[in-house]
Amino acid sequence: MSSLSKKRLVLFASGSGSNVENIVRYFEGHEHITIAAVLTNKSDAKVLTRCKKLKVSGLYFNNHAFLEEGCLLDVLKGIAPDLIVLAGFLLKIPEYFISNFPDKVINIHPALLPKYGGKGMYGSNVHRAVKNNGEKETGITIHYVNENYDEGTIIHQSKTPLEPHDSVEDIAQKVHELEFEHFPKVIEQLLS
Ligand code: GAR
Numbered sequence: 001m002s003s004l005s006k007k008r009l010v011l012f013a014s015g016s017g018s019n020v021e022n023i024v025r026y027f028e029g030h031e032h033i034t035i036a037a038v039l040t041n042k043s044d045a046k047v048l049t050r051c052k053k054l055k056v057s058g059l060y061f062n063n064h065a066f067l068e069e070g071c072l073l074d075v076l077k078g079i080a081p082d083l084i085v086l087a088g089f090l091l092k093i094p095e096y097f098i099s100n101f102p103d104k105v106i107n108i109h110p111a112l113l114p115k116y117g118g119k120g121m122y123g124s125n126v127h128r129a130v131k132n133n134g135e136k137e138t139g140i141t142i143h144y145v146n147e148n149y150d151e152g153t154i155i156h157q158s159k160t161p162l163e164p165h166d167s168v169e170d171i172a173q174k175v176h177e178l179e180f181e182h183f184p185k186v187i188e189q190l191l192s
Pocket of ligand 1: 013015016017018019020087088089090108109110121122123126175176179
């Protein structure tokens with residue numbers, strides 16, 4: 001299959017981008033799916049270094065370009081993505097964005113929604129809250145994105161048990177393991 005007829009994936013990330021790297025590696029040489037671009041709202045995000053290493057297009061946009069309907073939308077329409085994946089992307093998605101790509105924007109959240117979702121709940125903040133509440137398990141949620149933080153229809157959840165002695169870092173590692181295992185496969189299923 002030529003790369004022109006493959007399904008086109010766009011990834012958004014704000015930080016380290018270990019999920020982006022895992023997804024890019026998973027789809028390297030894939031018959032039906034290609035990574036069209038990785039976009040970030042942080043000019044110094046580690047994900048851009050990963051993009052260089054992985055030889056995929058990494059593009060930075062400023063918050064203004066994201067919040068106002070305009071040039072970012074033009075860029076995305078030019079890319080014509082089949083799926084937009086938020087992989088550690090921390091800004092709230094504006095309404096214009098969702099209405100232009102209905103059912104095409106998904107997010108991964110590092111907890112079992114509806115628990116530990118909402119504004120301010122990202123990365124280690126989530127894992128700290130999970131630990132402080134003495135949860136016996138945590139996990140990941142992959143869901144469609146709507147205009148409210150972490151409230152769209154759930155596509156997939158996976159769980160991992162927690163031990164009382166697990167640190168915040170241990171919890172983060174367990175969650176990352178689940179993300180690495182399941183996120184690319186869920187994306188692949190959605191695009192097949
Ligand atoms: C991931 O654990 C992802 O679930 C989380 O940020 C981390 C990014 O890690 N996303 C959120 O908290 C969104 N609310 P990464 O940059 O190494 O992929």
